[in-house]
Amino acid sequence: MRKIKTILVGQSGGPTAAINASLAGVIRTAYSHNLRILGMRNGIQGFLEGRVADLTQALNLASSPNTAEQNFRLLRKTPSSWLGSCRFKLPKPDENPSFYQRITMRMNELGIDAILYIGGNDSMDTTDKLSRYFANTGIDVPVVGIPKTIDNDLEGTDHTPGFGSAARFVATVTAELTCDGGVYDIKNVTFIEAMGREAGWLTAAGALAGDICGTAPDFVLLPEVPLDEEVLLARIKARLAEKNNVVIVVSEGVHRADGSFLFDAGSIATDTFGHLAAQSGTAAYLAQLAKARLGVKSRGIELNTLQRCASHAASKVDLDEAEALGTAGVVASLQEETGVMVGIHRLSSKPYATEIRTVPVANVANKVKLIPAIMISDDGFNVTDEALRYLRPLVAAAEEPILGDGLPRFLDAL
The missing domain is CATH 3.40.50.460 (Phosphofructokinase domain)
Structure with a gap:
């Protein structure tokens, strides 16, 4: 496998209060490995249309350690999708190979060595299709999914960043x-x-x-x-x-x-x-x-x-886990994993303990995780204590905002 020098990261689907924390984890970790970091503007659709940003420059990371750290902190706490988003369904690779050839051509032009895609069910479908096409055509580019959705309906992870x-x-x-x-x-x-x-x-x-x-x-x-x-x-x-x-x-x-x-x-x-x-x-x-x-x-x-x-109501647990999954996504790509999603595995609810694992993205894409019957009351009109035990660790801690003149500060738009 060729040495990874340049990674491409995108955000897709509905935004959340934590999706940029995952992006911050990706950029921070990639930068610490001296990687070139490019961002899709408006997801895979924007990438195909030529909208790509150099994130090292956009965040002014090379100026000084203090500036870099301040921008990482602001990005972590900024709501919505800083790179922009899209809802764009990729065709099946065997039905439209020319479409994927366009993607490959754009990747070659930019020297892309790995792709990280942050999103929910539909974004994992994109991750799955890209990784399968690359595997079938001998393209040596890892593709890793990083979960997010407020709906918490993604398989392969105990819960999703954005939900908490x-x-x-x-x-x-x-x-x-x-x-x-x-x-x-x-x-x-x-x-x-x-x-x-x-x-x-x-x-x-x-x-x-x-x-x-x-x-x-x-x-x-x-x-x-x-x-x-x-x-x-x-x-x-x-x-x-x-x-x-x-x-x-x-x-x-x-x-x-x-x-x-x-x-x-x-x-x-x-x-x-x-x-x-x-x-x-x-x-x-x-x-x-x-x-x-x-x-x-x-x-x-x-x-x-x-x-x-x-x-303003963000959960610190949510932001911490979102950033950790961004880091894990970069690590997975550097370890030559592809066609996977990084997910959270709960070890204990009290005390709350988790670990991050990778799962095949094919086991996640286009599937919906429903609330199990054990968390729903017998009459169907409420939830049980089991649901409350599951939920409480995810919302328990708040994170103080970064203030400017007494008001919360967000990172300026890209």
């Missing part, structure tokens, strides 16, 4: 809204909508509000459990007979037994991977239903993209 910070935000906001909803002596129902197309991990994190304000959500509605609206209304009515303020955390992907969503899916376009491009409206629908059928004050609150970019 988003979960911390959802738990905190749920507790704050619980306090707010209890102000007036009237009957009211609050629906809080969290992201999650197929898996309800982020919605489950709302149950941690009980650790914050002493009152857990009354119901947690997951996409893993089909919803009967009539049963839900009956449960809400019974709970309102006992208390004034009912709080329900609901996943955007909750659906009925026939598979239909509560919102109008027919009016929403799909992306290149076949996913609904915008999936929201569940909380608003249920709020209107509760108001009409139960005659109580009701509101639907959609957290939307706030949960994936809320760096």
Whole structure:
């Protein structure tokens, strides 16, 4: 295998509050090995269109150790994807070899020796296809996936960077809204909508509000459990007979037994991977239903993209693990591993302990990790203590922001 001198790194899919921590880990580790570090602008799509940045120059790493360290720290704490992102589905290598020949030509022009791709399910599909094409055509370039997604639905890792910070935000906001909803002596129902197309991990994190304000959500509605609206209304009515303020955390992907969503899916376009491009409206629908059928004050609150970019609520554990996985990605490529994803293996929840392992990316791509039955209550309307034990270590610690004039500082846009 040829000596690695230049690595190419990209970010893809939905951004998170921790994805740049992984990028910081990649750049810091690669720079310490005297590697040339190039970044895809807007993922593999931008790379094909010629948009590539020299990250050593962009971060001014050669100027002084203090400047380099300050920029690494700022990058770690900056939300969203600093390199930009894309949702671009690669064709199958055997169906469109000319497409991959274009990629190879661009790589040869830039002298690329290894590729690291930071992303979720769809990004691991890209990692898998690139590595398989290179292996089948004798191209000696390692391809390594680095996980991220707030949905936490990626196989091959106990949890994904980005999830812990988003979960911390959802738990905190749920507790704050619980306090707010209890102000007036009237009957009211609050629906809080969290992201999650197929898996309800982020919605489950709302149950941690009980650790914050002493009152857990009354119901947690997951996409893993089909919803009967009539049963839900009956449960809400019974709970309102006992208390004034009912709080329900609901996943955007909750659906009925026939598979239909509560919102109008027919009016929403799909992306290149076949996913609904915008999936929201569940909380608003249920709020209107509760108001009409139960005659109580009701509101639907959609957290939307706030949960994936809320760096002010970032989990220190999440940022630490994201950066460590970036480092592990570089190490894996230097050790001649390819077609793998670096992932987190949990050794213990209390005390919390993990280790990083590599797994074949083919075992990860295009698969969805759902919440296991042991973490869902028997009636399907909440989560169990097993879920809380899983979640708590991921959100427990906060990281202080870098301040400038009393306000958080982010790294300037690339």
